Amino acid sequence: MIRISVLYPNEAGKKFDHAYYKDKHMPLVFQRLKPFGMIRYEVDKGVAGGAPGAPAPFVGACHLYFNTLPEFQKGMGQHGQELMADIPNYTNIGPQIQISEIVS
Amino acid sequence: MIRISVLYPNEAGKKFDHAYYKDKHMPLVFQRLKPFGMIRYEVDKGVAGGAPGAPAPFVGACHLYFNTLPEFQKGMGQHGQELMADIPNYTNIGPQIQISEIVS
Numbered sequence: 001m002i003r004i005s006v007l008y009p010n011e012a013g014k015k016f017d018h019a020y021y022k023d024k025h026m027p028l029v030f031q032r033l034k035p036f037g038m039i040r041y042e043v044d045k046g047v048a049g050g051a052p053g054a055p056a057p058f059v060g061a062c063h064l065y066f067n068t069l070p071e072f073q074k075g076m077g078q079h080g081q082e083l084m085a086d087i088p089n090y091t092n093i094g095p096q097i098q099i100s101e102i103v104s
Numbered sequence: 105m106i107r108i109s110v111l112y113p114n115e116a117g118k119k120f121d122h123a124y125y126k127d128k129h130m131p132l133v134f135q136r137l138k139p140f141g142m143i144r145y146e147v148d149k150g151v152a153g154g155a156p157g158a159p160a161p162f163v164g165a166c167h168l169y170f171n172t173l174p175e176f177q178k179g180m181g182q183h184g185q186e187l188m189a190d191i192p193n194y195t196n197i198g199p200q201i202q203i204s205e206i207v208s
Contacts, residue, residue, distance in 0.1 A: 003148060005201075006159075006181050022208045042208035044107060047173070050201025055109075057200050062165075069151070097154025098111075103128045104147035 001039075004072055005098040006065040008091060009057065010046060014035070016059045017090040018045050025086055026062055032083060036075030039065040069099065105142075108176055109202040112195060113161065114150060120163045121194040122149050123173040129190055132168055142170040152161070154155030173203065175195060 008016060023045050030041055042063045046056030066072045076083070086097075112120060126147050134145055145168045150160030170176045180187070 001186050002151070003146075018207065021190070026208060036184060039208075042107075042206050044202075044204035045207045046202065047106070048203040048207050050199075050203070056204065058204075060160065061202070061204065095154075098148075098161050098165075099152040100148035100162075100165065101151050101161065102146055102147075103122065103149045 001069065001102045002066045002072065003098075003102050004066070005061060005100065006059065006064075007058045007061045008093045009096065010055055010059040011093055014059075014093045015091060016093060018060060019032070020090040021060055021062075024051045024089045025083075025090055028086060029062075029083055030093070032079040033064070033072070033075040036074065036078070037066050037071030041065065047064050060091075065102075071101075105206045106170045106173050106176065107189075107204045107206050108170070109165060109204065111162045111165045111200040112197045113200065114163040115197055118163075119195060119196045120197060124194040125166075129194055132190060133166075133168070133187055134139065137168070137176070137179040138181040140182070140190060141170050141172070141175030141181065143171065145169065164195075169206075172202055173200055176203075178181075 026043050044061040046055055046059045130145060130147050148165040150163045152160055
């Protein structure tokens with residue numbers, strides 16, 4: 001299975017609207033990409049880093065699960081523009097995108 | 105639910121033994137932390153970044169699921185030293201640790 005992680009670095013002075021992300025953006029992503037094979041998703045709110053008192057490296061993140069990468073790519077080819085255009089509604093942080101194979 | 109993500113940056117010239125990580129290290133982590141409340145885990149092998157041709161930001165990663173953060177902290181208090189001592193067996197990369205609340 002494939003995981004697409006979208007990770008928003010915890011940068012000083014930037015905004016991130018967790019409620020909009022969870023209640024509006026991510027349901028829209030799932031609605032658009034489910035017909036292309038998106039299985040499910042998880043939404044993270046950063047709490048802490050590893051060392052005592054350390055801040056979370058990422059303020060927010062999501063994980064999208066697909067059986068194959070081309071499914072995600074086809075879905076984004078169709079709906080990526082609309083989904084990207086919604087980002088400024090919840091953040092001005094540029095995300096890191098990690099595509100992984102879930103091996104265990 | 106709480107996710108602890110351990111993310112290994114994709115750094116040039118460093119080693120990462122995916123087989124050892126998946127077959128030895130992560131089963132040891134689960135064996136040690138399950139009695140403290142660890143529910144399950146997922147292991148990632150980095151495939152790509154978001155832009156066409158971009159490398160994965162992280163060569164490997166894992167995600168540990170707990171109901172509460174103190175469960176993880178208690179388990180690491182008991183077994184952290186042993187688990188950390190196993191890291192050089194598969195990598196010389198210093199991981200980023202992200203603790204998140206799974207909100208959706």
